[in-house]
Amino acid sequence: xxxxxLFSVLLLLLGLSLPSAAQSRVxxxxxxxxxxxxxxxxxxxxxxxxxxxxxxxxxxxxxRNNVQKAxxxxxxxxxxxxxNPAAAKxxxxxxxxxxANAARVSLELSIELRSxxxxxxxxxxxxxxxxxxxxxxxxxxxxxx
Numbered sequence: 001x002x003x004x005x006l007f008s009v010l011l012l013l014l015g016l017s018l019p020s021a022a023q024s025r026v027x028x029x030x031x032x033x034x035x036x037x038x039x040x041x042x043x044x045x046x047x048x049x050x051x052x053x054x055x056x057x058x059x060x061x062x063x064r065n066n067v068q069k070a071x072x073x074x075x076x077x078x079x080x081x082x083x084n085p086a087a088a089k090x091x092x093x094x095x096x097x098x099x100a101n102a103a104r105v106s107l108e109l110s111i112e113l114r115s116x117x118x119x120x121x122x123x124x125x126x127x128x129x130x131x132x133x134x135x136x137x138x139x140x141x142x143x144x145x
Contacts, residue, residue: 027106028129031113035128039121048116056109063102070095 030036031049041049073091077083114122 027110030125030129035125035132038124038128039117041121045116049113052109052112052116056105056112059105060102060109063098063105066098067095067102070098 031053070091074095077088077091117125
């Protein structure tokens with residue numbers, strides 16, 4: 001019964017982490033990609049975007065590192081000879097909190113960056129991102145704004 005309970009919790013965590021990854025329509029560093037050229041950014045927009053990215057860089061790196069550390073601890077726990085559900089609870093909390101924080105920081109950055117773009121630029125970005133993903137995985141359907 002305990003193994004089933006821990007397995008259920010792990011499946012729940014996985015299920016909760018997937019929607020957070022899908023919340024952002026454009027979940028990659030587009031400001032460093034060729035897509036950026038298609039947006040026809042003004043000099044002012046370009047400067048604002050660079051400033052915003054710089055202010056979030058450390059927070060994004062810290063969030064990613066915290067997720068990796070928590071995931072590593074969880075992996076170690078799951079690879080142990082026996083699994084102690086009581087010992088798993090704090091690790092599960094760390095994983096959930098680290099992923100939630102990473103999603104929060106990423107979404108805050110996305111909103112800040114979106115505030116710099118015009119609606120047409122945003123729609124172009126979303127369309128180009130969907131095309132890029134479709135080319136990487138032809139079985140996916142295209143996302144529209």
